[in-house]
Amino acid sequence: MHIGIIGTGYVGLVTGACFAEFGVNVVCVDREEQKIAALNSGKLPFYEPGLATIVEKNLKKGLLRFTTRLSEAVGPSLVVFIAVGTPPRGDGSADLSYVEDVAKEVALNLEGYKVIVTKSTVPVGTGRRLKELIRENLEGREGSFDVASNPEFLREGSAIEDFMRPNRVVIGAESPQAIAILKDLYNPLYLIETPFVITDMETAELIKYASNSFLAMKISYINELSRLCERLGADVRTVARAIGLDRRIGPKFLHAGPGFGGSCFPKDTRAIISLARENGIDLKMIETSVLVNEEQKTLMGEKIKAAMGPLEGKTLAVLGLSFKPNTDDMREAPAITIIERLMGEGAEIRAYDPASIASAKKVLPKEVLYFQDPYEAARGANGLVIMTEWNELRNLEMDRMLKLLREPYFFDLRNIYEPARMREAGFKYYSVGRT
Numbered sequence: 420m421h422i423g424i425i426g427t428g429y430v431g432l433v434t435g436a437c438f439a440e441f442g443v444n445v446v447c448v449d450r451e452e453q454k455i456a457a458l459n460s461g462k463l464p465f466y467e468p469g470l471a472t473i474v475e476k477n478l479k480k481g482l483l484r485f486t487t488r489l490s491e492a493v494g495p496s497l498v499v500f501i502a503v504g505t506p507p508r509g510d511g512s513a514d515l516s517y518v519e520d521v522a523k524e525v526a527l528n529l530e531g532y533k534v535i536v537t538k539s540t541v542p543v544g545t546g547r548r549l550k551e552l553i554r555e556n557l558e559g560r561e562g563s564f565d566v567a568s569n570p571e572f573l574r575e576g577s578a579i580e581d582f583m584r585p586n587r588v589v590i591g592a593e594s595p596q597a598i599a600i601l602k603d604l605y606n607p608l609y610l611i612e613t614p615f616v617i618t619d620m621e622t623a624e625l626i627k628y629a630s631n632s633f634l635a636m637k638i639s640y641i642n643e644l645s646r647l648c649e650r651l652g653a654d655v656r657t658v659a660r661a662i663g664l665d666r667r668i669g670p671k672f673l674h675a676g677p678g679f680g681g682s683c684f685p686k687d688t689r690a691i692i693s694l695a696r697e698n699g700i701d702l703k704m705i706e707t708s709v710l711v712n713e714e715q716k717t718l719m720g721e722k723i724k725a726a727m728g729p730l731e732g733k734t735l736a737v738l739g740l741s742f743k744p745n746t747d748d749m750r751e752a753p754a755i756t757i758i759e760r761l762m763g764e765g766a767e768i769r770a771y772d773p774a775s776i777a778s779a780k781k782v783l784p785k786e787v788l789y790f791q792d793p794y795e796a797a798r799g800a801n802g803l804v805i806m807t808e809w810n811e812l813r814n815l816e817m818d819r820m821l822k823l824l825r826e827p828y829f830f831d832l833r834n835i836y837e838p839a840r841m842r843e844a845g846f847k848y849y850s851v852g853r854t
């Protein structure tokens with residue numbers, strides 16, 4: 420089968436590379452010439468474990484191609500995925516102008532039957548609107564087509580695994596032909612008994628928001644509970660583990676921390692709230708989760724200040740900057756808000772991250788100093804903050820760290836170390852929801 424993918428952002432690129440890995444002929448298109456030139460020489464615009472290898476392999480095999488010409492991606496393809504960005508507008512709603520522009524262009528290049536699929540997270544009703552838009556832009560030419568929704572559930576850092584072994588595949592479409600074609604495309608997953616949810620477009624579009632909002636709620640739930648744990652002298656990790664052992668609750672997404680970030684949860688929660696409001700409904704649980712998340716970031720700054728006293732003239736080493744490990748993505752990373760707050764109080768920041776220094780430089784205040792090594796970042800600092808739980812930060816040499824720090828303050832915002840051991844080692848250790 421031949422497919423086209425429009426947009427070589429995170430979702431488009433992972434989707435294209437993984438389908439090529441399944442043996443599908445994939446043409447990815449993006450209007451950014453530099454990006455396409457880089458991709459054609461095997462260079463990726465972001466870091467994702469395992470992706471470079473499958474891109475390179477399938478480029479060589481000729482199963483994966485990159486172009487700036489949309490017609491090359493649409494012409495030979497039976498399925499065309501739209502995977503361009505849907506950035507949030509000021510009111511939190513999703514900006515659909517890129518998706519709509521692409522749909523019009525696809526219409527102009529449409530010959531023969533094709534299934535046009537939205538992969539980007541789009542507000543409920545978008546699929547139906549695109550159908551109209553494409554029909555209007557056919558300009559009298561022959562061209563039968565169907566529109567479908569096939570939301571992605573890819574976690575950054577584990578995207579390949581999530582694509583190859585997903586919990587489910589959701590397909591929303593009206594026409595049996597479109598459903599059959601998409602099922603055929605996903606046949607390798609069908610063979611490993613992946614559950615398929617086949618539904619209408621509106622339901623498929625809503626599933627994505629509902630899923631991400633629920634996960635965001637779970638995180639805010641445990642973060643809020645961590646505040647009570649701290650007051651009562653309880654241990655949030657044990658609470659989370661024990662409640663998670665109830666299969667109705669499940670153990671995942673119950674790690675207390677500095678708040679959720681990334682390209683999905685903040686954007687999708689705001690978008691579903693705005694979509695619901697437009698339809699006269701207040702999604703109070705999701706609204707509160709967003710609020711709790713904002714508070715959580717503020718509370719991390721307060722925790723540091725309460726322990727260390729006035730921060731004017733003090734230096735903090737911040738280890739880990741990306742919104743989570745195994746990515747260089749700084750979008751809505753809690754590090755941004757927390758570092759700005761600490762600097763606002765007069766602190767100096769010495770930062771280290773294994774992958775995201777280049778992207779951090781674009782979004783953090785210019786006074787932040789960067790280091791290529793966690794120990795160098797810690798040298799002479801009054802305290803250390805673990806912001807992101809990269810594996811390499813889970814086994815720091817504590818004796819060495821203690822000697823390098825001017826004062827032994829240690830703020831473990833991801834609860835990766837044992838409080839008793841850290842205190843024994845000589846640190847003034849603080850974590851989240853554990854006394």
Ligand code: UDX
Binds near residue numbers: 631638
């Ligand atoms: C998410 C969804 O998981 C994925 O299915 C969706 O399609 C895209 O959005 P991603 O944003 O890559 O993926 O990261 P995820 O692993 O879900 O983490 C999101 C944020 O929540 C991170 O900032 C992470 O640190 C935080 N988090 C996650 C917690 O604070 N505690 C947890 O228990 C889990």
